[in-house]
Amino acid sequence: MYRSQVLVCGGTGCTSSGSPAIIERLHEEIKKNGLEDEVQVVRTGCFGLCALGPIMIVYPEGCFYSAVKEEDIPEIVSEHLLKGRIVEHLLYKETVTENGIKPLNDTNFYKKQHRVALRNCGVINPENIDEYIAVDGYQALGKVLNEMTPEQVIQTILDSGLRGRGGAGFPTGKKWQLARTIVQDGGQKYVCCNADEGDPGAFMDRSVLEGDPHVVIEAMAIAGYAIGATQGYIYVRAEYPIAVQRLRIAINQAREYGLLGKNIFGKGFDFDLDIRLGAGAFVCGEETALMTSIEGKRGEPRCRPPFPAEKGLFQRPTVLNNVETYANVPQIILKGADWFSSMGTEKSKGTKVFALGGKINNTGLVEIPMGTTLREIVYEIGGGIPSGKKFKAAQTGGPSGGCIPTEHLDIKIDYDNLIAIGSMMGSGGLIVMDEDNCMVDIAKFFLEFTVDESCGKCTPCRIGTKRLYEMLHKITSGNGTLEDLDKMEKLCYYIKNNSLCGLGQTAPNPVLSTLRYFKDEYMAHVVDKKCPAGVCTHLLQYKIIEDKCKGCTACARVCPAGAISGSVKEPHSIDPAKCIKCGACMSKCKFGAIIKE
């Protein structure tokens, strides 16, 4: 028996900060100390605290080592694993207390979280089906096939109040019910999984697939049973190599165990799964475009109705759900609809996973009950904003969403509240912005993204977003007029109302919501020709304050454009005509003599 286990995060975050080398070194050192039979190394999925990666946790003590370096490994193995002396100086600071080690779940980052969709991420080895089974995996599928009718399954999902986690929030049970009942000709139906997570800064679905791929497989089989489908497709982006690899392993293992394939659990139910890789088009996250892409055609959206539940993949009834939605399903089946609906707010039940990014201390993945406030997420779980800067806004929903300003910090996060303040839940990207972010620039950033990603099929989106981007560019270049602001708003509504698919219908949201909450910043750009946050370079000027300049020449030496002149020990000056506004001089100056305005 292994008396100790070392869990090392193998998610994309920790993998890129070096966890593979750490795992290799661990194996070496454990062997060197003759501990192979006593200590097991397990590569898991994401723990969530990506900012502190690579992350490693040692059981049974539950010691949380963060930002581990390869050279720390010999010490951890010989001290902790061999001699039982915890290497305190390498522990995550917050877990070290006078009375010993604080359990991870009591730390600020974890204590307000409630993990349902992420419950196995960072706990099991995603490449080992036995470990998934050991934490009640495939029990829900067994229960459904042995004890429940398809109608009962659908009713349970309906009663739970689960809504689509991809962002729009359509009731999942309703979707299943429609796919079961609209067409009943005995023909093929399909179950699809949307893992084409395209929002910049969002990585919830990736983490579920990397940390707990079997949960998606199990849930899709349950959905298959519920609607009467025998074939499923997981549409996942090719940019997620680790997720794709683990999914492949998981599907093969499930087939070997007879949990996919013919006559599952001997109950006469057949279901199999295939993976389809997306080629990185944002529009393929839109349901009709995704299905067109699975069919082998160019990923372009089509008109709805008919909705996928009636005519979806290959013109057959199809259920398409997001990864996180599926991740909730087995738990709902096992623990019941009441358990699930006891979490959350009146109309949004359960939990939601957010990928926390931007100007925040604890970058990472958090799962919170619906109804948690943004303030709790940012200041308690997220650990606040680095360098004591002031919170300005949080952006949710990526290019389709909007921002939540300071005055709404205490809003309870759920689908309807976010819509009411002009943002949306989205798939769960949550980007925090501080006083150094220019909101006009942020809107421009997202528009640039949608201009790139618009598929071009319909005119309002193809041309409208481009024009919108040009207007924003004009404003950030200092050439905007007040008339432009009005025109822009009109164009936004035009695009929203006339675009074919969700991409175009939501593309203007970043502009509309920044216009709503940060009109003053737009006005500063248009009227005063200033960028208050100091981001838009066209509206900036770097200046040297004569009184403070000691003439050390450091700035002149670092300037790549040769724009700074002056003799030694004399105040220098910047030639605005030559200055490229790179800011190199400002960060070099030790005397704070250079300012931008």
Place this chain on the structure above:
Amino acid sequence: MKTLADLQAIKENLQSQMDLRNESHADTKIAVGMATCGIAAGARPVVTAFSDSVQEHKLHGVSVTLMGCIGLCSQEPIAEITTPKDGKVIYVKMTPEKAKRVVEEHIIGGNVVKEYTIDNNK
């Protein structure tokens, strides 16, 4: 795999391994002194004997950990057993054979093996 029982069998097989990762699972703790003095006195085989024995009897909620020197180097190898019933009991001069007996009589049977405890070996 054809039945729920097959699923259950796989689950039980891995249970003790998965239990390890649950910080609150263990109400019974075995800690063996593995500082230099402990290792020199032969604590390694004692640790192995404890964990093998726990595995052999398929015990749930029992963790085997290591600890540092508690200052009684002459009495090493030392094992500290914490159970809900008897609280903390310190065994001294342990051997693999003694470890097996402690698991069987103290942890499973609920009777402290008095002849090995620190109080009876002063």
